[in-house]
Amino acid sequence: xxxxxxxxxxxxxxxVNVLRDISLxxxxxxxxxxxxxxxxxxxxxxxxxxxxxxxTTGEIRIDGNVIDDLPPAERNIAMVFQSxxxxxxxxxxxxxxxxxxxxxxxxxxxxxKVAEVxxxxxxxxxxxxxxxxLSGGQRQRVAMGRALVRxxxxxxxxxxxxxLDAKLRVDMRTEIxxxxxxxxxxxxxxxxxxxxxxxxxxxxxxxxDGIVQQYGTPAEIYNDPANLFVADFMGSPAMNLIPATVRxxxxxxxxxxxxxxxxxxxxxxxxVATRDGKEVIVGIRPEAITDADSRAAIRAGQQVTASxxxxxxxxxxxxxxxxxxxxxxxxxxxxxxxxxxxxNQHAELVFNLEKVVFFDRESGIRLR
Amino acid sequence: MQxxxxxxxxxxxxxxxxxxxxxxxxxxxxxFVYGFIIYxxxxxxxxxxxxxxxxxxxxxxxxxxxxxxxxxxxxxxLAIFGILYIAICSVLGLVLAILLDQKIRGEGILRPIYLxxxxxxxxxxxxxxxxxxxxxxxxxxxxxLWGWESFTFNWxxxxxxxxxxxxxxxxxxxxxxxxxxxxxxxxxxxxxxxKAAQMDGASRWSLYTRIVIPQLRPVFLSAFVVLAHLxxxxxxxxxxxxxGGPGRATELPATFMYSYTFTRNQxxxxxxxxxxxxxxxxxxxxxYLYSELRERR
Amino acid sequence: xxxxxxxxxxxxxxLRAALYSVLILFAVYYxxxxxxxxxxxxxxxxxxxxxxxxxxxxxxTIEPWLVAWSKAQIGVEPTGLSPYFINSIMMVVPAVAISTxxxxxxxxxxxxxxxxxxxxxxxxxxxxxxxxxxxxxxxxARVLGMIGIAGTTSGLVLVHVVYGLGFTTLFFRxxxxxxxxxxxxxAKMDGAGFWRTFTRILLPSSGPIIVVTVIWQFTNIWxxxxxxxxxxxxxxxxxxxxxxNLVSSSTGVKEYNxxxxxxxxxxxxxxxxxxxxxxxxxRGLMAGAVKG
Numbered sequence: 003x004x005x006x007x008x009x010x011x012x013x014x015x016x017x018v019n020v021l022r023d024i025s026l027x028x029x030x031x032x033x034x035x036x037x038x039x040x041x042x043x044x045x046x047x048x049x050x051x052x053x054x055x056x057x058t059t060g061e062i063r064i065d066g067n068v069i070d071d072l073p074p075a076e077r078n079i080a081m082v083f084q085s086x087x088x089x090x091x092x093x094x095x096x097x098x099x100x101x102x103x104x105x106x107x108x109x110x111x112x113x114x115k116v117a118e119v120x121x122x123x124x125x126x127x128x129x130x131x132x133x134x135x136l137s138g139g140q141r142q143r144v145a146m147g148r149a150l151v152r153x154x155x156x157x158x159x160x161x162x163x164x165x166l167d168a169k170l171r172v173d174m175r176t177e178i179x180x181x182x183x184x185x186x187x188x189x190x191x192x193x194x195x196x197x198x199x200x201x202x203x204x205x206x207x208x209x210x211d212g213i214v215q216q217y218g219t220p221a222e223i224y225n226d227p228a229n230l231f232v233a234d235f236m237g238s239p240a241m242n243l244i245p246a247t248v249r250x251x252x253x254x255x256x257x258x259x260x261x262x263x264x265x266x267x268x269x270x271x272x273x274v275a276t277r278d279g280k281e282v283i284v285g286i287r288p289e290a291i292t293d294a295d296s297r298a299a300i301r302a303g304q305q306v307t308a309s310x311x312x313x314x315x316x317x318x319x320x321x322x323x324x325x326x327x328x329x330x331x332x333x334x335x336x337x338x339x340x341x342x343x344x345x346n347q348h349a350e351l352v353f354n355l356e357k358v359v360f361f362d363r364e365s366g367i368r369l370r
Numbered sequence: 371m372q373x374x375x376x377x378x379x380x381x382x383x384x385x386x387x388x389x390x391x392x393x394x395x396x397x398x399x400x401x402f403v404y405g406f407i408i409y410x411x412x413x414x415x416x417x418x419x420x421x422x423x424x425x426x427x428x429x430x431x432x433x434x435x436x437x438x439x440x441x442x443x444x445x446x447x448l449a450i451f452g453i454l455y456i457a458i459c460s461v462l463g464l465v466l467a468i469l470l471d472q473k474i475r476g477e478g479i480l481r482p483i484y485l486x487x488x489x490x491x492x493x494x495x496x497x498x499x500x501x502x503x504x505x506x507x508x509x510x511x512x513x514x515l516w517g518w519e520s521f522t523f524n525w526x527x528x529x530x531x532x533x534x535x536x537x538x539x540x541x542x543x544x545x546x547x548x549x550x551x552x553x554x555x556x557x558x559x560x561x562x563x564x565k566a567a568q569m570d571g572a573s574r575w576s577l578y579t580r581i582v583i584p585q586l587r588p589v590f591l592s593a594f595v596v597l598a599h600l601x602x603x604x605x606x607x608x609x610x611x612x613x614g615g616p617g618r619a620t621e622l623p624a625t626f627m628y629s630y631t632f633t634r635n636q637x638x639x640x641x642x643x644x645x646x647x648x649x650x651x652x653x654x655x656x657x658y659l660y661s662e663l664r665e666r667r
Numbered sequence: 668x669x670x671x672x673x674x675x676x677x678x679x680x681x682l683r684a685a686l687y688s689v690l691i692l693f694a695v696y697y698x699x700x701x702x703x704x705x706x707x708x709x710x711x712x713x714x715x716x717x718x719x720x721x722x723x724x725x726x727x728t729i730e731p732w733l734v735a736w737s738k739a740q741i742g743v744e745p746t747g748l749s750p751y752f753i754n755s756i757m758m759v760v761p762a763v764a765i766s767t768x769x770x771x772x773x774x775x776x777x778x779x780x781x782x783x784x785x786x787x788x789x790x791x792x793x794x795x796x797x798x799x800x801x802x803x804x805x806x807x808a809r810v811l812g813m814i815g816i817a818g819t820t821s822g823l824v825l826v827h828v829v830y831g832l833g834f835t836t837l838f839f840r841x842x843x844x845x846x847x848x849x850x851x852x853x854a855k856m857d858g859a860g861f862w863r864t865f866t867r868i869l870l871p872s873s874g875p876i877i878v879v880t881v882i883w884q885f886t887n888i889w890x891x892x893x894x895x896x897x898x899x900x901x902x903x904x905x906x907x908x909x910x911x912n913l914v915s916s917s918t919g920v921k922e923y924n925x926x927x928x929x930x931x932x933x934x935x936x937x938x939x940x941x942x943x944x945x946x947x948x949x950r951g952l953m954a955g956a957v958k959g
Binding site: 049052053054073074075076079080081083084085087088089090091092100101104105148 | 847849850852853854855856857858859863867868871872
């Protein structure tokens with residue numbers, strides 16, 4: 003049985019439905035990431051798990067017990083907030099101990115607990131400081147300490163890294179992952195950053211407009227997106243989504259002033275094959291379009307090589323992103339760093355057909 | 371957390387506790403403000419004289435009120451006082467704020483000096499200015515002693531000019547406060563905008579008239595609302611400075627209401643004048659509060 | 668308030684001098700009445716009648732202050748202002764304490780425990796700040812009589828609490844609105860309930876706004892004249908009303924020096940508060956002026 007079960011949860015404010023029929027299961031020790039654009043309902047879902055907001059219908063269970071009617075403090079859940087929410091009038095030690103104090107733990111026991119946690123997080127030297135005297139990274143640690151000290155059965159994180167600068171964010175990301183591996187406590191983590199979602203989660207739920215668009219492992223979400231929204235939202239640079247026409251076992255993509263580019267599949271998926279002569283959306287990630295020298299191209303089984311005009315070249319250190327135009331869209335390709343093509347000239351590009359996915363043009367649903 | 375309470379009752383208590391905490395205040399406000407407004411409104415429709423009476427007589431008091439010369443004088447005085455008070459305080463406040471905003475050394479000393487009259491009671495202000503404006507004792511006398519024999523300043527004894535002395539004292543008391551509001555507004559303007567205007571070649575004059583002052587519009591509005599409601603409520607200052615005199619020359623609606631209700635035994639007329647005052651203030655405050663409260667969240 | 672918005676224009680020396688002259692002239696204008704009151708409160712009556720109000724006293728005397736404090740005729744009793752000073756204190760202290768405490772709790776509920784209709788309630792409270800008090804004078808007199816506290820200090824305390832509530836609620840509401848909601852959520856997760864969140868998390872951080880509110884309420888209530896004149900009887904009369912009686916009594920010789928000493932005595936508490944904590948006083952004025 004799953005440890006955390008979110009069962010047909012709906013939440014509405016007046017006539018606005020913020021969460022619509024959300025069902026998610028997480029195994030014990032799992033790391034669930036809720037990801038989506040702002041206003042998608044991910045924070046509301048987190049708040050309902052925490053008990054900070056009531057749900058309209060549905061049930062949330064932890065370890066088989068329904069927690070819907072319990073106040074937040076009795077759910078044995080700890081939460082790390084976006085702003086860290088450290089009590090400004092208390093020092094670090096008091097902040098960490100406050101939850102224990104509210105539960106009536108005697109002072110000497112509290113002190114031992116706080117000391118333990120402070121040691122784990124290496125913030126022992128900060129215990130007497132006020133939150134105002136701490137750096138962003140230190141506050142982040144204290145907020146984690148406050149959650150850790152209660153030894154909860156579930157951790158909630160509400161965009162905990164979004165207030166940090168880029169470098170610190172990467173460090174703290176690793177830190178959270180390490181903490182999760184060491185403690186094995188189940189985590190629900192909200193972010194709008196799809197890289198955080200990919201790197202941290204064992205399970206990812208992509209939300210939009212209060213609906214789960216796709217729920218799966220990071221690999222499933224990345225390689226096998228359920229619809230256009232997920233395909234577009236996850237991954238950076240984003241997946242190329244190119245309008246194309248189905249012709250037998252091939253798809254054609256229009257080009258300005260040139261013959262259309264034809265990708266010849268040995269066997270199109272059934273849903274695509276039935277749309278002969280119609281338009282579909284072809285999804286292909288930048289790394290699936292590369293130059294002939296790249297190893298990825300050599301390893302790919304089924305591939306098509308075509309000459310394309312390069313419009314823009316963006317060196318990015320390890321790779322070069324070259325942009326061409328297909329089906330009226332800018333198409334990003336990821337090339338080897340030693341590639342030496344020129345802007346406004348043609349280059350041989352290799353398309354890895356095994357990585358291509360198809361979507362319905364109107365509904366955006368994946369065609370399989 | 372009381373473990374003795376069953377979970378349901380506890381949950382209910384959690385739900386209603388905030389409202390319970392708010393309720394005494396709400397009760398006080400509803401009764402002592404809105405209940406009283408209704409009561410006074412009702413009295414204004416009765417034949418109450420020395421004591422409240424509950425016999426309705428329609429709009430008779432309002433007809434009587436608008437037939438009273440004293441009431442018309444009070445309204446006329448309020449118009450003169452209100453317009454001058456608001457205009458002078460705003461202009462003086464703005465000018466002082468702009469002058470103080472020129473990297474003045476000693477701003478920390480000047481600012482509190484401009485502002486301290488606001489901490490005083492109008493009774494104290496009135497006492498000081500009554501004497502200062504008294505021709506026999508104050509400014510006029512001083513000028514004579516200093517050798518300026520022809521100097522006259524006897525407005526406080528002059529029926530036609532006495533209302534202007536109320537303006538002088540009131541401006542003295544409130545202009546520093548308006549200055550503080552404008553100064554806060556000036557300091558709140560994004561300095562990058564000012565730098566940009568300078569890069570665009572704005573002179574100091576056009577910097578203020580084209581960029582700064584237009585941005586102070588909310589401050590003008592706040593200052594207007596505060597000053598207007600103070601003007602309509604003005605009572606203490608007139609009592610202490612002129613006591614409504616000479617004659618009825620400085621009668622204001624507030625003093626009119628008080629004397630008709632409590633000394634002339636015309637409670638019905640007094641109540642109707644209070645209702646008119648409330649209507650005047652409400653016509654300024656309600657739209658202001660409505661827009662202010664709607665903007666936030 | 669320390670940063671100037673002025674970009675650095677070059678200013679000529681003459682312009683600069685003119686600027687300072689104007690500013691100092693205004694300082695004189697604002698200080699003059701206070702100066703006149705102080706100077707003439709330590710002169711003998713003869714010197715005031717014969718001399719110049721601007722000149723410093725030739726024969727310094729503390730007598731007017733003593734008379735104003737303990738001997739001057741207020742109404743029919745030669746008690747001086749001291750009993751009324753004490754009346755004011757007895758009225759101000761509880762009224763400020765109660766209205767501030769209620770305002771703090773109201774602000775807490777209205778920002779952190781919002782419920783449907785809370786905005787209307789706040790709007791009703793806010794409008795109450797601005798009503799002309801003439802509209803409540805008649806019924807208030809009757810209600811105070813009905814509950815048996817007409818003409819007492821308790822009655823005045825009640826009046827000032829009621830009509831101060833709007834402002835105290837406004838101050839605390841605006842302050843707590845800026846207080847992060849996540850802190851309240853964190854406290855909930857930590858197991859703190861309604862009261863403990865208030866006493867342990869919000870109140871310890873409310874120092875500045877408490878000072879602002881107390882100063883505002885103290886100044887307003889101390890300086891009130893209308894309610895004192897309407898609802899106090901002779902034994903509970905506050906300082907402002909007593910001062911007005913002293914100054915405007917038409918019997919006997921007008922002792923201007925005593926009047927001035929009395930006026931300064933009446934102004935002293937609020938002036939001291941202003942001098943000691945002017946910063947907060949200004950902030951209160953602003954909070955009262957800029958709503959929402």
